[in-house]
Amino acid sequence: MIDVEFLAGKALQMRRQVLEMAVRKESGHVSTAFSQMELTVALYYGGLLNVDPKNPKWDGRDRFILSKGQGGLGLYPILADLGFFSEEEIDRFASPGGILGVHAEYNVPGIEVLTGSLGHGLPIALGMAHAARLANKKHFIFCLLGDGELYEGSNWEALFTAGGRYNESSAVGAYGHLILIVDNNKQATIGMHDELLYASDGPGLDPLANKLAAFGCEIRECDGHDFNDIFKSLEGFRDWPLITKPLCVIAHTDKGHGASVMQDVRLWHYRAPLGADLEQSKKELGME
Amino acid sequence: MSYEATPRIIGQRDAFFNALFDIFKADSNCILITADNGAPSLDQFVEQTPRQFIQVGIAEQNMIGMASGLAQEGKRVWTYCIAPFATSHVHEFVKLDVCASKLPITILGVGAGYAYAEMGPSHHTADDISIMRTCCGLEIYSPADSVCGAALAKLSYERLTPKYIRFDRAGIPNIYKADEYDFKPLTFLYPNWRKSECDAWIVSSGIMTHTALKVSEFFLKEKLEFGVVDVARVWPFDKDEFLAHVGQKNIITLEEHFLSGGLGSIVSEVLHDADNLNSLLRVGIPDVYHFEPWGRDEAHKKYGLTVDGVVKRIKDYLGEDWQ
Numbered sequence: 001m002i003d004v005e006f007l008a009g010k011a012l013q014m015r016r017q018v019l020e021m022a023v024r025k026e027s028g029h030v031s032t033a034f035s036q037m038e039l040t041v042a043l044y045y046g047g048l049l050n051v052d053p054k055n056p057k058w059d060g061r062d063r064f065i066l067s068k069g070q071g072g073l074g075l076y077p078i079l080a081d082l083g084f085f086s087e088e089e090i091d092r093f094a095s096p097g098g099i100l101g102v103h104a105e106y107n108v109p110g111i112e113v114l115t116g117s118l119g120h121g122l123p124i125a126l127g128m129a130h131a132a133r134l135a136n137k138k139h140f141i142f143c144l145l146g147d148g149e150l151y152e153g154s155n156w157e158a159l160f161t162a163g164g165r166y167n168e169s170s171a172v173g174a175y176g177h178l179i180l181i182v183d184n185n186k187q188a189t190i191g192m193h194d195e196l197l198y199a200s201d202g203p204g205l206d207p208l209a210n211k212l213a214a215f216g217c218e219i220r221e222c223d224g225h226d227f228n229d230i231f232k233s234l235e236g237f238r239d240w241p242l243i244t245k246p247l248c249v250i251a252h253t254d255k256g257h258g259a260s261v262m263q264d265v266r267l268w269h270y271r272a273p274l275g276a277d278l279e280q281s282k283k284e285l286g287m288e
Numbered sequence: 289m290s291y292e293a294t295p296r297i298i299g300q301r302d303a304f305f306n307a308l309f310d311i312f313k314a315d316s317n318c319i320l321i322t323a324d325n326g327a328p329s330l331d332q333f334v335e336q337t338p339r340q341f342i343q344v345g346i347a348e349q350n351m352i353g354m355a356s357g358l359a360q361e362g363k364r365v366w367t368y369c370i371a372p373f374a375t376s377h378v379h380e381f382v383k384l385d386v387c388a389s390k391l392p393i394t395i396l397g398v399g400a401g402y403a404y405a406e407m408g409p410s411h412h413t414a415d416d417i418s419i420m421r422t423c424c425g426l427e428i429y430s431p432a433d434s435v436c437g438a439a440l441a442k443l444s445y446e447r448l449t450p451k452y453i454r455f456d457r458a459g460i461p462n463i464y465k466a467d468e469y470d471f472k473p474l475t476f477l478y479p480n481w482r483k484s485e486c487d488a489w490i491v492s493s494g495i496m497t498h499t500a501l502k503v504s505e506f507f508l509k510e511k512l513e514f515g516v517v518d519v520a521r522v523w524p525f526d527k528d529e530f531l532a533h534v535g536q537k538n539i540i541t542l543e544e545h546f547l548s549g550g551l552g553s554i555v556s557e558v559l560h561d562a563d564n565l566n567s568l569l570r571v572g573i574p575d576v577y578h579f580e581p582w583g584r585d586e587a588h589k590k591y592g593l594t595v596d597g598v599v600k601r602i603k604d605y606l607g608e609d610w611q
Contacts, residue, residue, distance in 0.1 A: 106389065113360065114388055117380060123350045124385060127357020134339060135361075154381070157347035158354070169338040 017077035021093045022272040031256035031268040033074025035185040042230045053083040056109040067121020068146035072104040084110035119152025129175040148188030163216020176244035185255035217248035224251030299458030300437030305329035307441035323351045323369040348378045356385035371397030371413035387423040392448040400454040401544030405584040409577040418549020421523040428523040429453040432497040435464040439471045473521035479513045486515035488538035493519040502595045527558045543572040569605045
């Protein structure tokens with residue numbers, strides 16, 4: 001049974017912390033953190049991701065790769081809340097003595113790999129999936145990607161192998177225990193899918209589902225801010241055969257979801273709100 | 289010094305793979321990934337250790353990323369493709385996924401320098417040392433022969449560091465004897481193979497060590513003793529060992545690599561940082577792309593990297609003093 005109210009409460013709590021961290025440092029990708037928030041809350045608090053905060057390197061854990069490394073700001077409060085590291089680290093975000101920077105780095109307990117440059121997470125996740133297969137391990141490898149990130153060719157290089165035909169001899173191909181989640185907020189940095197200056201239709205990511213399906217993925221789509229829909233999209237993944245199509249969830253999201261001043265406004269990719277914008281955002285997040 | 293070309297022998301890469309194969313048979317934790325580059329010596333991996341071999345296709349970024357994921361899960365990983373595609377083509381993946389992630393992955397690139405001379409700038413590897421030594425913690429190896437090449441297989445298995453090995457193509461004679469060889473980052477080769485006080489040192493690696501030895505032979509006829517420093521590990525450069533040996537003697541660096549950032553640059557940095565005032569001549573490729581597809585020898589003639597060319601450069605450099 002999914003406790004939507006509990007999860008929504010966690011998402012709100014995390015958004016507040018993200019805003020506080022970013023405002024304090026006048027740094028960090030707030031809108032991207034808000035875009036992915038329900039996805040990561042569902043994974044970490046909804047029983048989807050099998051991890052142990054007291055033993056972050058436990059061998060049987062599911063691997064969660066934050067390929068969109070700029071989303072680190074959104075993940076840190078979750079990891080701190082679960083006890084991967086001290087809440088004091090949240091206060092020391094991007095400050096002397098702290099371990100948390102703007103982008104995800106592997107020295108942070110709970111962060112698997114160094115990301116920040118886009119297009120690195122999926123090839124690494126694929127390597128981890130292959131290692132798991134060779135060792136007959138049953139854990140899953142989740143990789144959270146941004147839609148803007150999918151313009152990086154390395155993702156498609158990885159998909160040739162990830163979704164490719166299974167080779168009996170080498171055991172390469174068709175990684176059923178690799179799960180891609182695309183935070184599809186249709187924004188990237190300077191906007192691609194809006195009607196303004198920069199390429200009104202974007203340079204060709206759509207139809208995304210068709211492209212990923214053609215590369216051998218099993219496609220499911222969901223509203224990335226609706227917990228019921230997110231869980232539905234991942235339904236039964238533990239029973240997914242280990243040798244079959246990788247599951248790819250395309251989560252439709254709004255960049256900056258939860259704060260109307262930044263929601264789907266491209267100015268906010270890397271910017272912390274100030275003044276009236278901050279007051280408005282705080283009000284909407286119930287931070288008065 | 290007696291430098292004699294031996295009959296055609298196994299190439300560095302194949303000597304390496306043959307030695308690596310023995311390691312793979314003994315340790316199933318080892319994985320080799322190729323980006324669609326083959327070799328006769330690779331077939332044994334495909335046939336006998338298929339679960340330790342991955343062909344990712346012409347996808348070098350994925351090759352390095354996948355190697356990183358495997359290594360993070362405890363696998364020992366080697367990647368293999370043509371040298372420019374293992375270096376400049378995937379530099380950031382090596383930088384972040386291998387080096388910043390501190391993983392013991394060995395990147396194998398075949399075709400150092402102008403080994404693929406007739407194939408144009410896309411296949412020339414005259415920039416790999418300068419590019420790859422910016423990857424913090426990466427060790428760069430440049431074997432001069434197959435004996436060293438084979439030794440690097442064991443070394444790459446035993447040393448838990450990120451590495452890049454640049455191989456030449458087949459057909460290069462051996463300098464070292466397999467039963468006497470122990471890998472050293474720098475090997476000091478004395479004229480007539482006897483330790484003596486040299487008049488100058490030629491510093492080189494890979495195929496250029498062979499040219500350096502022939503240049504040394506020439507000068508010996510002129511009653512000048514030029515030692516040769518064969519640099520098998522280019523980076524990090526073993527500066528203490530180097531400075532201890534070369535003293536204040538004249539130094540000539542010889543490389544089939546751009547002068548920007550290669551072996552000559554490394555030696556000049558070492559000398560400068562040590563406040564040494566050795567006179568230094570850097571012989572290498574000027575920073576231009578080479579478009580004349582007439583073979584390696586022609587390229588060497590053009591840039592003064594033949595034995596005659598190097599002798600002339602040294603004589604010009606030393607001026608009246610050279611004899």
